[in-house]
Amino acid sequence: MFLDCGTALLGWFDQHKRDLPWRRSSDPYGIWVSEIMLQQTRVAAVLEHYSRWMGSFPTVAALAAAEEAEVLALWSGLGYYRRARMLHRAARVLVAEHAGCLPRTSAALRELPGIGAYTAAAVASIAFGEPVAVVDGNVERVVARLLGLPAGAGADRLRAIRAGAQALVSPARPGDSNQAIMELGATVCLPRAPLCLGCPVQPWCRTRGEHPTIARKPLTPRAIAYTLATDTGGRVLLRQRPAEASLMAGMWELPELPAAPPGARVLLRFRHAITVTNYAVSIVALGGATELPGGDAAAGTAERWVPVDELPRLPLTGLARKALRRLGLWPPASVSGSG
DNA sequence: GATCCGTGGGG
DNA sequence: TCCCCAAGGAT
Structure with a gap:
């Protein structure tokens, strides 16, 4: 079941994936930068910042050599400025200890400042082909709906979601598998009003349109x-x-x-x-x-x-x-x- | 586990 | 105008 579902997802991704700048290169640094910028941030907001950033800091070494004020000025408008500081700090660690190269495994990536479980898995799978599933907000929602899990929290629920996500990862194309499920969440399996009629994995979905959401605290x-x-x-x-x-x-x-x-x-x-x-x-x-x-x-x-x-x-x-x-x-x- | 950290765009 | 966010990580 998961095998067919994962295959359908990949086929859909090949047809419908958006043309994004960080998908045009296999440079691990560029992929890393894009993943940090995309944390809790919409693609539309990232696009212009990404091109400016890569123009000013095209390599790990260039970023490491920059002053923090330059780094923050280029980040200005993206929010969550701690991300920029940690990216900068991690670049300096890589130059000092890794010859300016990114580690090639999710476990090693996880040790760098600003890289958590999600980003480590994303960079490792997309840049280096490690068959490890990412679990972000999209994946959590998509897999929960596929499995028919009610909305909510809890360690058991998260374990089931991780296992489901991992089962969907193609060993041959882990990076594309991960991007496919996130892309599905971002464009089809939407939080509020999912577009189930256009969904490539609808045959495997136990939810099919029910989509309870959790209200947030007022500001x-x-x-x-x-x-x-x-x-x-x-x-x-x-x-x-x-x-x-x-x-x-x-x-x-x-x-x-x-x-x-x-x-x-x-x-x-x-x-x-x-x-x-x-x-x-x-x-x-x-x-x-x-x-x-x-x-x-x-x-x-x-x-x-x-x-x-x-x-x-x-x-x-x-x-x-x-x-x-x-x-x-x-x-x-x-x-x-x-x- | 809960809380804090930003923003510009779309419905 | 108002409300809802969006590919998390650190503490």
């Missing part, structure tokens, strides 16, 4: 205010978040205010959700009733007047970029026609 609302300070030289005042911050460490943003001062001139309001918090953002103009908190409030954080056309070189937070874009300062005029 916590919170108000936050930043200030826009510009000078006559076309520069904008930015602040760097502390290196030890848990959220967006080392990234640059507009200076935050303790609260929007009464009577302050509000330039812009918008919403921006970050992980578990739903921010109601206000951007206020500096001057009049508004003053920057001075002295110790900004202790340990760098502050810089940044020429607008240098903004692309800084690792800005997504929230800061969204604000600057709506204020007409991003992208800078000097690069707005080239991207």
Whole structure:
């Protein structure tokens, strides 16, 4: 049963797989980069970052030699910045201890920073042909539906899913098998409304359209205010978040205010959700009733007047970029026609 | 096992 | 506008 099902899956993948840049090369480094970028991130968001990244850091050695600020600047907008730092750190480990090459087994890959069970299996199977199943969110959902397992959690359930996924892996084409089941989850066996009529493994599926989903916890609302300070030289005042911050460490943003001062001139309001918090953002103009908190409030954080056309070189937070874009300062005029 | 870490796009 | 995310890993 699993054999036929796996064969049907591979046949479907050969017909329907998307043309993605990281599928055009067998370079293990490129495959690794793509897998890290794709963690909890949509393909559409990864595409442009991936090409820029590979242009700037085409090899493990090039990445290892880069400054962390360059690495973060190229990652800016993708979120989960810890991924970029760990990728950078792992590249330096590989140069120092592995002649700049990736280990060829999932067990050895698993030892590197930022590589967990999923990514180790993905890189090992796609780049090196190791017949090991990946289990990501797609695989969990697809296999659970195939087996008729109810939605939920638990170690037993996960064991059954791992076993089912492993049984679907073709020893001859493990990388394609893994990508096939993930592709099916991403394009056909959708979380909310699966397209069962177009599903290549529908004959083997015990669920066939039932698709209970688990609701998530609501975000916590919170108000936050930043200030826009510009000078006559076309520069904008930015602040760097502390290196030890848990959220967006080392990234640059507009200076935050303790609260929007009464009577302050509000330039812009918008919403921006970050992980578990739903921010109601206000951007206020500096001057009049508004003053920057001075002295110790900004202790340990760098502050810089940044020429607008240098903004692309800084690792800005997504929230800061969204604000600057709506204020007409991003992208800078000097690069707005080239991207 | 539970929690934390981001974002831009689509329904 | 609002809600829902999406190819996880570390702690």
